[in-house]
Amino acid sequence: MKAIVFDTFGGTEVLHEAELEVPRPGPGQVRVRVKAVGVNPVDGKIRSGTMEAIFPTRLPAVPGGEIAGVVDAVGEGVPHLEVGDEVLGWSDTGSYAQYALASAAVLAPKPAGLDWTHAAALPVASDGAERVLDLLGITPGDTLLIHGASGALGTIAVQLAVARGARVIGTAGPSNQEYVTSLGATAIVYGDDLVERVRALAPDGVDAVFDAAGKGALEASIALRGGTDRIVTTADFRAAELGVVFAEGPQRRSAARLAELARLAADGSLVTTVGAVHPLAEAAKAQQASDAGHNRGKIVLAVG
Known part of the structure; x- marks a missing residue:
């Protein structure tokens, strides 16, 4: 099989690109015969070696952990999946690559109304967003500031936070202001005088901050909160030195919750935005764009 290594x-x-043996479950x-792959910022961090302390990597390695595809072979002890089932979730x-192994327990059925690229955009972003919202303890009436609100993680986080009854202020670039507003947030441009501009929008203060951007927003976040309480980042490696929680780590990977969110995405109740689609052979180009940041929605690799 063809794979990126x-x-x-x-x-x-x-x-x-390399030719590898097709794995056996x-x-x-x-x-899973892979149809689409979600490209995540963590993929580039693992490739660069900066995530070795959290995700030790045995070389040579195939990047990525998020898939949508068709079950191609079934191992022992899997009663609920059959060859031909369309699924999305996480790979082992x-x-x-053209084929990947996955634990049946972390795969959800792909609804017919959800295409392959949008299916691949959902598992990591939805899991990460809910994990951080839980860490922050977001409840109805909270005002939540999300940095990087137009990215793949931010897109889902805004919607899930609004669904919890929170008011969301989301930072994004000038070209993504209308997009962030369409998700249900109050959009604001990141950059100079951010603290003052956020305070103008939220005179009573913000109750929590979710940094999904990692672009130097932690100091402003601490100033807005008056301390480090209820601030979580998934992207800024300076978190520990600033006393902020860094939430990049093992995922919960709930197939039941993923199935529920996939149904919402299929009927349009949950927006999953695919910003760019590249063929598998252009994985390097896709990761370059992911590493640079400022993307709207998810970057996806189409495999076929």
Whole structure:
């Protein structure tokens, strides 16, 4: 099978195409013929070696962990999935490949109304967004500031926070202001004088901050909160030195919740935005765009 591999840590130039053996599913696993792969910022951080303390990587490695595809083979002890089932979720092996193994317990059925690219955009962003909202204890009436509100994670986080009854103020670039507003947030441009501009929008203060951007917004967040309480980042590695919670880590991976959100995405109740689609062979280009940030929605690799 064709796969994208890196043999050493470094920039996107270390990614290359390789021919690998098609994997065989073990007990509790299925093999998925991959249709689409979500490209996440963590993929680039693992490739560069900066995430070794959290996600140790054995080289050579296939990047990625988010898939949508068709069950191709079923291992022992999997009663609820069959060959031909369309699924989305997380892979046990790297997902930048034509085939990947996945634990059946973390795969959800793909609704007929959800296309492959949008299905691949959902697992990591939805899981990460809910995990941070839970860490922040978001409840009805809270005012939540989300940095990076137009990205893949921010897009889902805004909607889930609004669904919890929170008022959301979302930072994004000038070209994404209308998009963030359409998700249900009060949009604001990141940059100079952010503290003063947020205070003008929320005179009573913000109750919590979710930094999904990692673009130097923690100091402003601390100033707005008057301390580090109820601030969580998934993207800024300076978190520990500033006393802020860094939430990038093991995911909960609930297949039942993913199935519920996939149904909402299929009927349009939950917006999943795909900002760019690249073929598998352009994985390096896709990661370059992901590493640069400022993307609207999710970057996806189409495999076929």
